[in-house]
Amino acid sequence: xxxxxxxxxxxxxxxxxxxxxxxxxxxxxxxxxxxxxxxxxxxxxxxxxxxxxxxxxxxxxxxxxxxxxxxxxxxxxxxxxxxxxxxxxxxxxxxxxxxxxxxxxxxxxxxxxxxxxxxxxxxxxxxxxxxxxxxxxxxxxxxxxxxxxxxxxxxxxxxxxxxxxxxxxxxxxxxxxxxxxxxxxxxxxxxxxxxxxxxxxxxxxxxxxxxxxxxxxxxxxxxxxxxxxxxxxx
Numbered sequence: 703x704x705x706x707x708x709x710x711x712x713x714x715x716x717x718x719x720x721x722x723x724x725x726x727x728x729x730x731x732x733x734x735x736x737x738x739x740x741x742x743x744x745x746x747x748x749x750x751x752x753x754x755x756x757x758x759x760x761x762x763x764x765x766x767x768x769x770x771x772x773x774x775x776x777x778x779x780x781x782x783x784x785x786x787x788x789x790x791x792x793x794x795x796x797x798x799x800x801x802x803x804x805x806x807x808x809x810x811x812x813x814x815x816x817x818x819x820x821x822x823x824x825x826x827x828x829x830x831x832x833x834x835x836x837x838x839x840x841x842x843x844x845x846x847x848x849x850x851x852x853x854x855x856x857x858x859x860x861x862x863x864x865x866x867x868x869x870x871x872x873x874x875x876x877x878x879x880x881x882x883x884x885x886x887x888x889x890x891x892x893x894x895x896x897x898x899x900x901x902x903x904x905x906x907x908x909x910x911x912x913x914x915x916x917x918x919x920x921x922x923x924x925x926x927x928x929x930x931x932x933x934x935x936x
Contacts, residue, residue: 777828778810778835783916786821787832787874789814791912798822816912837876842917845876845910849929850936853885860898867902871909882906887933 778784782794792812800807800822808825812833823831837845856863867886870878886903888895895903907929915925 776825783836784812785834785836785874785913786812786814786823788872789817789819789821790874790909791836791916792821797825832874834874836917837913839917842876842914845880846914846929846932848877848880849884849932851884853887854881855885860896864898864902867906871902871906876910876913879906879910883910883929883933884936889934 776797778794780794780796783791784794785791792814794810795813796811798809798811800809809822810825810828810833812821812823813819814821823833856866867882870882873879883903883906886895886899886906907926911922911925911929914920914929915922918925
């Protein structure tokens with residue numbers, strides 16, 4: 703045995719230095735591979751805990767990111783008085799759901815008692831149609847003060863002026879309607895109106911009187927008399 707050990711030692715001494723370094727390195731690798739994998743199991747535990755903690759946070763964030771859809775508020779309610787530009791004052795009597803061309807539409811039902819007419823206006827197109835709430839008392843006061851002003855008649859052909867007057871009436875703006883009444887009104891010492899002038903004048907007077915009656919909660923006839931009295935006093 704002693705002689706065998708001596709021979710092995712002699713062989714190691716006889717080996718070159720670089721060969722001995724490589725042999726030592728390969729031996730250390732073999733030892734590293736043979737070690738148990740306990741370190742891997744230990745390092746996996748913190749990762750699992752971190753994942754478990756992160757999961758509830760993700761769920762909470764997802765719940766907050768999906769709020770309930772808000773139902774848009776309607777601009778008008780049932781029994782509200784509104785002004786439709788081409789028809790004047792009407793009253794909303796209901797809100798209907800109808801299927802038109804395969805689409806479900808929500809519609810305002812507007813009744814015009816004076817004209818015995820019912821109009822259905824899509825809720826989505828209210829703004830584009832020009833339908834509005836009644837004028838405020840301040841706005842109506844401005845319209846009434848317009849009646850007291852001086853008439854402004856353009857020196858153009860009547861057909862063109864008639865179109866401008868009708869456009870003002872159909873705008874639904876009380877001040878513009880008052881301008882038509884003021885310009886077409888004739889006092890006792892002025893020439894009488896022509897037939898077409900009289901028609902436009904009466905249409906404007908009726909339109910403004912209806913809104914004035916609802917705003918001030920008076921009879922339409924009383925509102926008409928008030929407007930004509932202001933014109934005579936101007």
